[in-house]
Amino acid sequence: MSRNTADRLTVFSDREEPRSPPREQTVSVVGLGYIGLPTAAILADRGYRVHGVDVRPDVVATINGGGIHIHEPHLDALVAKVVRSGRLTASTRPGEADVHFLCVPTPINADTSADLSYVEAAARSIRPHVRRGNLIILESTSPPGTTERIVAPHAVPPEFEVGRDVFVSHCPERVLPGRILIEAVENDRIVGGMTTRCAEKTRRFYEMFVTGGIFTTSATAAETAKLVENSFRDVNIAFANELSMMCDQLGIDVHEIIELANRHPRVNILSPGPGVGGHCISVDPWFLVHACPEQTPLIRQARGVNNHKPHVVLRRIVDAARARGARTIGCLGLAYKADVDDLRESPSLEIVRELRAMDEFELLVCEPYVVANRFTEFPLTDLDDVLRRSDVLALLTDHAPFRNLPFETLQGKSVVDPRGTWRRTLREGGAAKSLPRAA
Numbered sequence: 007m008s009r010n011t012a013d014r015l016t017v018f019s020d021r022e023e024p025r026s027p028p029r030e031q032t033v034s035v036v037g038l039g040y041i042g043l044p045t046a047a048i049l050a051d052r053g054y055r056v057h058g059v060d061v062r063p064d065v066v067a068t069i070n071g072g073g074i075h076i077h078e079p080h081l082d083a084l085v086a087k088v089v090r091s092g093r094l095t096a097s098t099r100p101g102e103a104d105v106h107f108l109c110v111p112t113p114i115n116a117d118t119s120a121d122l123s124y125v126e127a128a129a130r131s132i133r134p135h136v137r138r139g140n141l142i143i144l145e146s147t148s149p150p151g152t153t154e155r156i157v158a159p160h161a162v163p164p165e166f167e168v169g170r171d172v173f174v175s176h177c178p179e180r181v182l183p184g185r186i187l188i189e190a191v192e193n194d195r196i197v198g199g200m201t202t203r204c205a206e207k208t209r210r211f212y213e214m215f216v217t218g219g220i221f222t223t224s225a226t227a228a229e230t231a232k233l234v235e236n237s238f239r240d241v242n243i244a245f246a247n248e249l250s251m252m253c254d255q256l257g258i259d260v261h262e263i264i265e266l267a268n269r270h271p272r273v274n275i276l277s278p279g280p281g282v283g284g285h286c287i288s289v290d291p292w293f294l295v296h297a298c299p300e301q302t303p304l305i306r307q308a309r310g311v312n313n314h315k316p317h318v319v320l321r322r323i324v325d326a327a328r329a330r331g332a333r334t335i336g337c338l339g340l341a342y343k344a345d346v347d348d349l350r351e352s353p354s355l356e357i358v359r360e361l362r363a364m365d366e367f368e369l370l371v372c373e374p375y376v377v378a379n380r381f382t383e384f385p386l387t388d389l390d391d392v393l394r395r396s397d398v399l400a401l402l403t404d405h406a407p408f409r410n411l412p413f414e415t416l417q418g419k420s421v422v423d424p425r426g427t428w429r430r431t432l433r434e435g436g437a438a439k440s441l442p443r444a445a
């Protein structure tokens with residue numbers, strides 16, 4: 007197997023318009039979640055015949071009915087359109103295609119090591135359908151070496167040589183939930199090929215639907231670059247979270263300190279929050295830590311700081327409730343970040359779970375982005391009810407419906423606001439001094 011890695015970065019172009027795809031080229035997208043479904047829909051809209059694959063029959067049925075099972079702006083209309091046109095079909099079984107995308111989960115195990123079983127299963131599942139000339143692209147965020155050590159050995163039939171008969175690459179996704187349809191097309195992309203030819207073929211494919219710059223490198227460099235991006239975010243958020251705990255100890259307002267420090271022309275501190283969640287930033291740094299345990303003490307420590315933060319916020323809520331002898335706590339938001347329905351690794355959900363386990367307070371929880379019958383762990387309450395009945399209000403996820411609540415709805419309550427979202431409302435309402443400081 008040729009391993010002539012294309013490890014030098016090349017900027018190819020900043021095109022305004024993607025090219026048109028060769029007629030009737032087929033694409034298979036394995037894994038139809040937050041990444042796979044938008045990718046499948048965009049490619050179908052560009053004119054490819056797309057065969058979407060998911061192990062969940064309910065997901066397949068929903069998509070074939072022209073619907074979607076996740077919340078992402080404008081995705082419903084796009085999926086309805088491409089399903090109606092016959093360009094996107096879904097199935098629980100993989101099939102033949104010119105290009106095979108793997109967009110399956112890459113979670114961590116209980117010991118924080120990478121769980122690559124989904125990638126391995128997806129790679130195995132396409133192997134009977136891989137033909138000479140096919141392109142296989144891993145989009146899942148993966149530890150360094152996954153494309154070479156897991157995808158190629160399991161997906162490529164033994165009679166084929168990578169770089170000559172079939173082409174295998176990694177192209178990490180950098181989309182922001184809520185803007186996936188825009189960013190999947192407009193963001194710059196890193197294309198890491200197992201060989202130079204793999205990278206080149208993959209670059210040409212992405213040029214068909216991506217308008218951002220496309221940068222080619224080796225598969226391992228592409229895997230590592232994506233993990234470095236998310237580790238950078240995690241370390242910087244950990245710094246802000248550490249400052250919030252330090253300022254609590256000093257009895258000063260962390261948000262004011264950060265605003266003041268950021269007046270320095272070369273300082274740009276992020277905002278603290280209740281912790282770090284989601285499937286990416288709270289997970290991906292571990293892939294680097296496990297790859298190079300001796301060389302990554304800072305990245306590991308940042309994970310520790312961010313994982314500790316929900317406990318600090320929990321303590322603040324409990325202290326605020328006990329201080330006023332409150333019975334009812336209102337928790338606003340369960341998702342890991344604003345205006346998404348994604349609960350994976352969410353610190354907000356972790357805080358609510360721990361509060362419930364204490365069994366000391368009546369908890370009213372509002373999560374407007376989660377469809378109530380899809381969430382069965384505990385009952386959800388509508389916003390008006392939470393605001394009317396709670397003595398203590400914790401803003402755990404700063405969803406749009408919560409951000410601009412009028413001062414009157416907060417007045418007289420103890421407020422825990424880890425991101426400082428309501429600071430201005432409280433200040434302008436003249437109540438800031440009488441309320442507990444945010445954690």
Ligand SMILES: NC(=O)c1ccc[n+]([C@@H]2O[C@H](COP(=O)([O-])OP(=O)(O)OC[C@H]3O[C@@H](n4cnc5c(N)ncnc54)[C@H](O)[C@@H]3O)[C@@H](O)[C@H]2O)c1
Pocket residue numbers: 036037038039040041042059060061062065109110111112124127128131145146147148179180181182183285286
């Ligand atoms: N969600 C994001 O914002 C985001 C951003 C950048 C990168 N990523 C990365 O993209 C990858 C996918 O993430 P996601 O958020 O789309 O996950 P997801 O859980 O939303 O979707 C994955 C889908 O794959 C399906 N699946 C699992 N195993 C399968 C198999 N063997 N065959 C077919 N289908 C299978 C699941 O049923 C699920 O529907 C992960 O590596 C993630 O880290 C995600």
